[in-house]
């Protein structure tokens with residue numbers, strides 16, 4: 523596989539919940555070393571899409587392809603095994619346990635019948651050294667960490683499995699400006715290290731500073747996919763609000779600041 527071949531693709535994905543159509547004919551691809559931002563208004567279908575890509579839901583129609591091969595994920599562990607890791611908004615950290623324990627939760631090293639705590643601490647130090655967000659210690663319980671540091675632990679945890687594809691659901695939603703910046707830098711570092719990244723975000727300013735391409739969802743469909751360098755915030759806002767660029771005059775648009 524060369525770097526130009528998609529590592530992940532969606533082909534005509536549709537999803538029905540009973541009579542509610544959440545997704546219709548969603549197609550896109552994702553290459554190693556790129557950040558694809560997924561944006562869209564509430565109810566546009568972003569969460570449903572990432573749940574399909576991460577094995578939590580089956581699509582009603584269409585296919586997910588990993589490295590060009592169709593895959594059918596029966597459960598999230600199948601997506602993990604295919605190299606897709608997802609960091610959900612709730613982070614799913616165990617507050618009372620330390621950073622190292624959280625990083626290797628469910629993947630502990632053993633020495634005979636015992637958990638090899640020394641190795642867990644050693645490996646945790648190694649992993650964190652590769653991340654740009656610094657933590658006071660791998661032995662500190664995560665409830666003592668800041669929001670950005672908690673996000674870093676959640677990201678570090680999904681990196682333990684060595685995924686090629688990382689999906690992040692609003693990783694800066696609960697963070698202040700500085701911490702958001704650090705997390706976004708971490709996301710860009712992962713991209714530069716060759717990971718393929720899907721970044722769900724409501725924040726167009728952050729999308730602009732981070733994404734290589736932008737996929738706009740509108741009422742369950744793909745309204746457009748744009749190269750960030752060749753697009754404008756105005757164009758993306760129109761796609762978010764109207765689903766296309768033609769229906770609206772700029773004067774009818776809400777202030778793009780509403781999405782910033």
Ligand SMILES: Nc1ncnc2c1ncn2[C@@H]1O[C@H](COP(=O)(O)OP(=O)(O)OP(=O)(O)O)[C@@H](O)[C@H]1O
Pocket residue numbers: 539542543544562563564565566567568569570571
């Ligand atoms: N489990 C479900 N059962 C029924 N309808 C659902 C379910 N999950 C999502 N939907 C519907 O599917 C559509 C897409 O929802 P989804 O949560 O994927 O959008 P979203 O873009 O992630 O929105 P938000 O930004 O608010 O999280 C909505 O109309 C929603 O009501």
